[in-house]
Amino acid sequence: MFGIFGHPDAAAITALGLHALQHRGQEAAGIVSFDGKRFHSERRMGLVGDNFSRREVIDRLPGMSAVGHVRYSTTGETILRNVQPLFAELDAGGFAIGHNGNLTNGITLRKQLVRDGAMMQSTTDTEVMLHLVARARRNRFVDRFIEGLRQIEGAYAFVAMTNKKLVGARDPLGIRPLVLGKLDGCPILASETCALDVIGATYVRDIENGEVVVFDEDGAQSHKPFPPMQARPCIFEYIYFARPDSVVGGRSVYDIRKNMGAELAREAPASADVIVPVPDSGVPAALGFSQAAGIPYELGIIRNHYVGRTFIEPTQQIRQLGVRLKHSANRAVVNGKRIVLVDDSIVRGTTSTKIVQMMRDAGASEVHFRIASPPITHPDYYGIDTPERDKLLAATHDLEGMRQFIGADSLAFLSVDGIYRAMGAGARDPVRPQFTDHCFTGEYPTGLTDQTGQQNTPRQLSLLAEAG
Numbered sequence: 001m002f003g004i005f006g007h008p009d010a011a012a013i014t015a016l017g018l019h020a021l022q023h024r025g026q027e028a029a030g031i032v033s034f035d036g037k038r039f040h041s042e043r044r045m046g047l048v049g050d051n052f053s054r055r056e057v058i059d060r061l062p063g064m065s066a067v068g069h070v071r072y073s074t075t076g077e078t079i080l081r082n083v084q085p086l087f088a089e090l091d092a093g094g095f096a097i098g099h100n101g102n103l104t105n106g107i108t109l110r111k112q113l114v115r116d117g118a119m120m121q122s123t124t125d126t127e128v129m130l131h132l133v134a135r136a137r138r139n140r141f142v143d144r145f146i147e148g149l150r151q152i153e154g155a156y157a158f159v160a161m162t163n164k165k166l167v168g169a170r171d172p173l174g175i176r177p178l179v180l181g182k183l184d185g186c187p188i189l190a191s192e193t194c195a196l197d198v199i200g201a202t203y204v205r206d207i208e209n210g211e212v213v214v215f216d217e218d219g220a221q222s223h224k225p226f227p228p229m230q231a232r233p234c235i236f237e238y239i240y241f242a243r244p245d246s247v248v249g250g251r252s253v254y255d256i257r258k259n260m261g262a263e264l265a266r267e268a269p270a271s272a273d274v275i276v277p278v279p280d281s282g283v284p285a286a287l288g289f290s291q292a293a294g295i296p297y298e299l300g301i302i303r304n305h306y307v308g309r310t311f312i313e314p315t316q317q318i319r320q321l322g323v324r325l326k327h328s329a330n331r332a333v334v335n336g337k338r339i340v341l342v343d344d345s346i347v348r349g350t351t352s353t354k355i356v357q358m359m360r361d362a363g364a365s366e367v368h369f370r371i372a373s374p375p376i377t378h379p380d381y382y383g384i385d386t387p388e389r390d391k392l393l394a395a396t397h398d399l400e401g402m403r404q405f406i407g408a409d410s411l412a413f414l415s416v417d418g419i420y421r422a423m424g425a426g427a428r429d430p431v432r433p434q435f436t437d438h439c440f441t442g443e444y445p446t447g448l449t450d451q452t453g454q455q456n457t458p459r460q461l462s463l464l465a466e467a468g
């Protein structure tokens with residue numbers, strides 16, 4: 001997501017920002033702008049570069065303010081009416097909203113709203129927020145927005161716009177990232193700092209967990225409508241999701257991934273001739289592993305950059321094909337060598353199995369696999385489209401079973417404490433974990449109303465109560 005307030009090139013800058021955030025969603029993109037009188041919306045299936053690089057498209061988005069979104073569907077099909085930002089005319093005027101994350105009571109609220117006569121335009125969870133704000137009986141827009149936030153549960157970073165304001169918000173735990181920047185004196189909200197770097201904007205700060213920020217003609221306001229809680233950002237942003245050149249929560253993603261590789265080399269060494277990253281997301285960890293183990297790092301796998309992120313391809317069959325299209329063996333590096341492959345994570349095991357076979361076909365004498373994160377044993381409900389539990393390799397196989405499944409000579413994962421050390425957070429605090437990490441621990445930090453029919457669990461309520 002990206003939003004800018006008060007800049008003459010608002011839509012063009014938003015398109016550039018979205019381009020830098022393309023790794024967060026490749027299915028579709030949208031921009032809404034406001035020209036002082038009217039809102040303008042352009043929503044397209046496909047990549048930002050294919051849809052928003054032509055002048056005539058940007059010219060259809062006049063105005064000094066704009067918000068944009070790239071779609072990676074977790075709730076709702078990949079269809080045009082689900083492309084964000086979503087827009088609606090409320091009694092107070094137009095309102096556009098983009099959402100990163102997933103609401104864990106979105107389905108439940110949606111049923112209630114439809115029962116009360118709401119007419120839904122999309123099948124996304126995000127639209128629930130539009131209706132909650134529309135129904136809030138408050139004078140100030142920010143109060144209506146906060147009334148909506150009080151009713152939703154789960155993970156969210158929002159970037160929204162009205163005819164007078166740019167608004168940003170993060171859920172009480174700060175699971176999904178959102179940062180504030182400035183360009184030519186104009187405030188910018190973006191999912192990651194890489195979007196600020198690409199347009200030469202200065203980084204101001206991260207939007208805090210549970211914070212709502214509002215920018216308008218009178219300047220900036222910050223609101224904290226929730227009881228203060230310790231932030232628990234999603235640790236997978238550091239492992240895979242965020243771009244390596246981004247700084248998330250004050251931590252360089254690239255440095256953290258190198259640390260994860262170094263921790264992994266200490267926890268699970270391997271005697272081998274060469275360290276080979278699974279590109280691109282395995283590269284920093286492989287470098288860290290190589291430097292810690294003192295074993296040379298070589299590009300034994302060449303990536304075809306004209307194939308998207310297979311993990312987020314919509315069907316298994318395309319994922320299968322995607323893997324072969326995406327990677328090819330560099331025989332000169334691999335042939336006759338004992339190699340250690342380093343990757344960021346294993347979800348279904350599809351990619352890992354194919355890559356091990358590809359290394360063997362290229363003549364590797366031994367293939368060891370090292371994963372710079374713990375085994376993923378639980379599905380995500382907060383905006384990362386991991387499959388149901390029975391499709392997670394680590395949820396259905398023990399370590400030896402996974403080794404046999406992918407066909408490696410040895411396999412090891414970074415431990416949960418190892419990943420916390422790599423984050424510079426010390427050991428994991430079992431009472432108040434410093435990060436959201438339930439795909440490894442199974443400990444969900446919020447209620448899962450849609451899944452369990454139960455809002456916040458007693459433990460979460462006690463954490464809330466303790467927070468006062």
Ligand code: SF4
Binds near residue numbers: 381
């Ligand atoms: S399940 Fe994993 S990816 Fe999802 S929010 Fe939790 S830590 Fe992040």
